[in-house]
Amino acid sequence: MAFECRGKTSWPELLGVEKEVAKETVERENPYVTDVEIVLEGTIVPADLVPVCTRVRIWVEESGIVTRVPAVG
Numbered sequence: 001m002a003f004e005c006r007g008k009t010s011w012p013e014l015l016g017v018e019k020e021v022a023k024e025t026v027e028r029e030n031p032y033v034t035d036v037e038i039v040l041e042g043t044i045v046p047a048d049l050v051p052v053c054t055r056v057r058i059w060v061e062e063s064g065i066v067t068r069v070p071a072v073g
Contacts, residue, residue, distance in 0.1 A: 005053035007032045010071040019064040026056050026070055033072065041067055048073070 007030035014022040023036050035055040039045060045057065051073050059068040 005032070005051065005072045006030075007072075010069055011056075012069045014058075014066050014070050015068070017066050019058055019060045019066060022058050022066045022070060026058070030056075030072070 009030075011022070011026060011029070014025060017025075019038050023038065026033055026036050033054055033056050035052075037055065037057045039057050039059050041059055041061055053072055056070050056072055058066055058070045061067050
């Protein structure tokens with residue numbers, strides 16, 4: 001059985017965008033996401049054994065520009 005999260009689940013259009021703009025966009029476009037994390041590239045984060053439908057990690061470089069496509073999980 002496939003696991004599906006509700007609402008929009010990825011934001012490829014935010015690649016290269018400023019982190020605060022990306023965060024606001026995710027929060028506005030998916031009300032089921034309640035935890036948006038800004039993560040600096042190179043930071044080690046724990047892996048999840050199951051998808052987390054309420055979280056999006058926004059990976060950024062030191063200047064605050066998004067470096068990976070934000071996605072639920």
